[in-house]
Amino acid sequence: MRLLAKVDTGASFCIFQRDYADQLGIHVESGLHKVVATATGQFDAYGHTLILSCLDWEFEATVYFAGGLDYQRNVLGRSGWLQHFRLALVDHDAMLLLSHYDD
Amino acid sequence: MTDALLAADQHFDWGFLPVRSPGFSAREPLRIRIDRTSQAYDPRERGKSPPLRAGFGVPTRGSTTTVEAHLRGAQHALAELEQPLQRAQRDREYRQELRWLAENRHRFSGRWIALEGDRLLAAGDTSREVFLQVANRPRPPLVIRIDEEDLPFAGW
Numbered sequence: 001m002r003l004l005a006k007v008d009t010g011a012s013f014c015i016f017q018r019d020y021a022d023q024l025g026i027h028v029e030s031g032l033h034k035v036v037a038t039a040t041g042q043f044d045a046y047g048h049t050l051i052l053s054c055l056d057w058e059f060e061a062t063v064y065f066a067g068g069l070d071y072q073r074n075v076l077g078r079s080g081w082l083q084h085f086r087l088a089l090v091d092h093d094a095m096l097l098l099s100h101y102d103d
Numbered sequence: 104m105t106d107a108l109l110a111a112d113q114h115f116d117w118g119f120l121p122v123r124s125p126g127f128s129a130r131e132p133l134r135i136r137i138d139r140t141s142q143a144y145d146p147r148e149r150g151k152s153p154p155l156r157a158g159f160g161v162p163t164r165g166s167t168t169t170v171e172a173h174l175r176g177a178q179h180a181l182a183e184l185e186q187p188l189q190r191a192q193r194d195r196e197y198r199q200e201l202r203w204l205a206e207n208r209h210r211f212s213g214r215w216i217a218l219e220g221d222r223l224l225a226a227g228d229t230s231r232e233v234f235l236q237v238a239n240r241p242r243p244p245l246v247i248r249i250d251e252e253d254l255p256f257a258g259w
Contacts, residue, residue, distance in 0.1 A: 001234075001243045001246060002243050002244065002245045002246065003245065003246060003247055004245065004247050006256060017230075017248070019215075019230035019231075019248070020230075022230070022231070023230060023231070023234045039257070055190075056186070056190065072248060072250065073256075
């Protein structure tokens, strides 16, 4: 499946909407449970290992799915995504440079 | 095939064709040589000969490159040539999707949609409803929920 996600360098993990897990046939609550803190509160998330692909790169990663359907964001955080890449941001020029860490 | 090999060779620094001798021109047809050794073949030696060897371009004495190695190199190079085309198509589709979203998202506020380039494939109130409508497509479309309000994102 394909979706849009926001890169968040301040996020510890990658977290996706529960809908995608349901569509993949993943039993969300069987994953590694974590309580995730946000600026406005906290919520339950469950970790599962799957294959992520981005541009030409594809790799296995542990990502988290929100326990509730009210979580409506897809976030790429440090563990599972950012740690695979070298990323440079020149916001003034609306430019993001990305390469795989091993390239 | 010859044109493809030459085209591919021009696009790769490492090349998969052997270094050309000074007299070789890219305009010349590619010459393929297949022999058993770098020396003249003696029919009386049939049956005792070493494995087939081949060289592309101008024959060079002592070439040890096999036909299989050249073909593997050619296949690899052609596959590498495919990649930029696929990437260009993917990038074009992605830009079309972002443009479509910028122009139409207000019409689908709070709903799930499936997009492929600038074509809306499905829309519904639940993700399940939309995924069901695009289940049999060969390539997965972009399936997302449109935020009810396009508020700035402040991280979390």
